[in-house]
Amino acid sequence: MPQLQRLTISATQIENQQITLTPEQYHYLSRVLRLQTDDRFIAMNGQGQWWLAKLVNQQAEIIEPITIYTELPISITSIVALPKNGFDEVVKQITELGVTKIIPVISDRTLLKPSPQKIDRWRRIAIEAAEQSERQIVPEILEPIPFKNSFSLINGSKYICYARGNSPHLLNYLIPFPNTEITIATGPEGGWTEREIQEARAAGFQTVSLGKRILTAVLAPVVALSLVTATAEAASESPNFFKKSGL
Amino acid sequence: MPQLQRLTISATQIENQQITLTPEQYHYLSRVLRLQTDDRFIAMNGQGQWWLAKLVNQQAEIIEPITIYTELPISITSIVALPKNGFDEVVKQITELGVTKIIPVISDRTLLKPSPQKIDRWRRIAIEAAEQSERQIVPEILEPIPFKNSFSLINGSKYICYARGNSPHLLNYLIPFPNTEITIATGPEGGWTEREIQEARAAGFQTVSLGKRILTAVLAPVVALSLVTATAEAASESPNFFKKSGL
The missing domain is CATH 2.40.240.20 (Hypothetical PUA domain-like; domain 1)
Incomplete structure (x- = not known):
């Protein structure tokens, strides 16, 4: 219907x-x-x-x-360093893609702290996007917190996108699919600072690349979620899809 | 630098x-x-x-x-049914991702025909996005044409995203990576008509899914390009990446 x-x-x-x-x-x-x-x-x-x-x-x-079910079988958390503009669109698009939880974070290079009105607005956008994309779950959106404080809120496989670090492509960690909770962190305009990358690594994050071309802070979380949800869906549709690989 | x-x-x-x-x-x-x-x-x-x-x-x-080189080793064409709003953002984001050629098309459910000013605007956006994302190539943007007329302009592997058709996920066709020219067509608000899907199939397009959640006409081309560019890049970085699969 x-x-x-x-x-x-x-x-x-x-x-x-x-x-x-x-x-x-x-x-x-x-x-x-x-x-x-x-x-x-x-x-x-x-x-x-x-x-x-x-x-x-x-x-x-x-x-x-x-009894239509369009949700993925795993929990996906998106940690997003708040961009100067365009976070409304990020919330809308990663909700359409299937994110479970969104943690907006203040990073070393984040310029502004959002008002409580903004947070209410993001939650309304998530509700609308979940309806439009025919999801059963509305993603939870946390209050913005310092990046470091998000570390204690997540479990499972953790990846941080690092544009200029020569890291392996995110896809290397999604095939075969890890079948755990997954968290992906993406940085602000100008990228994460070296200190933030070190702290994330110490907290168990794997640094990953989204490709050689430099993506904006608004596009990076959307691309990361595209890859996670597509590999999760392909793995859940045909459990042998990545198994044939022997990887 | x-x-x-x-x-x-x-x-x-x-x-x-x-x-x-x-x-x-x-x-x-x-x-x-x-x-x-x-x-x-x-x-x-x-x-x-x-x-x-x-x-x-x-x-x-x-x-x-x-001699920095950030371009992918294959040609990727994006056929996009013009959405009511948001095509500027589509041009910007798929350029950042690495598209080679963009063919905006008029579909059965497309409402408006863009002015020549709009086309100039898209080309300027593509130039800016290519600079910002540190690409060497600015994607070519064709004048909008009826969807059917695009069929004679493309070669290689052709996929058409079909939201409600129970088609296999696009990822099934990208792993292992086909290593040919690739074309991805995404539809307008309300989707392609049954007639358009039939015509595309007759022209050699494979119908594919981007997942169970329904994506907007603006997000679908971005997600499709995320998957094509990530698999192309992973395949070009480590030629054995998908080969181990024996697929």
């Missing part, structure tokens, strides 16, 4: 197949999407559950649960 | 180690970048050659050729 509109609700809005809509949600369904009583839409709780629902007066009723 | 500024010139501007600058180029170097006589910059001809040059009065002199 790709043509149905999607709405993210919270679990507490559901009771006995009834969805209690907020005034904003009702306005969105009735005025923006122009749904009328008995028109159908998809309700998502942002944590993996979808329902086929219909509008009934100013509330909604659940018709049946939907 | 990553800190030097870059300027794209045409081959005809060079004679006997002298570069005859246009008034706009001189303005850019002297006013925008604030270079003075004897200050150095990098001159690029957009076709793979770079020179270390210096400003001398209102002209420039070549000091020596530069």
